[in-house]
Amino acid sequence: MKMTPSASKPRGVGVHDARTGAVIWSHSPGVDVTAGLAADVDPRHRGYEAWGGPGGLRDARGQEIGPAPRSTGWAIWWDGDLLRELLSGGTIAKWNWEAAREEPLLEAGLRGRSIRPTLAGDFLGDWREELLVPAPDGRSLRLYTTTHPTSHRLDTLMHDPQYRLAIAWQNVVYNKPPNPSFFLGEGMAPPPRPQIRLIGKGEAIVTESRPEGIR
């Protein structure tokens, strides 16, 4: 039976056009989907995949393409490729899209049972993201950064105004991974160059450049 979302049965999961708010695809009306995630984890399907709630991994059109990762907490650009890795409870894992399993890359050893990082984002080095978590004894913070080399050269993500703002909203309780204003993933187009000009000590002019088609 095909169910249609209504006021009494809102969409459990929905993907919307950011410009108009129109629904592109949705599923599970009336289901309280507690967590979900969207990230490019499978290079065989263009764009981001999404998962969470009933069903498996979905492609950018909402079609089910196979089993989904168990982790729905966080995504982090960590290894050398343009796909995003998974972060849950201090463990960074690579999604093996052929075997449909998560393969650990780093165990950060979180204090307690915290699922989400204190903060994760691109703060140091190149465009890959760092992980800030409490030390197991709770007396300090630890910042982890990748040791994987990469052949991809991108401007650091904090140059992107949307991404920079997303780092701020991570500190507003229901924190979720930051995303830049352009597609960063397998088969991506060159991102727009940041329009930043230093004009003096500690001052800068930022003129946001937008990808083709975005107004």
Ligand SMILES: [Ca+2]
């Ligand atoms: Ca990667």
Ligand SMILES: [Ca+2]
């Ligand atoms: Ca970085």
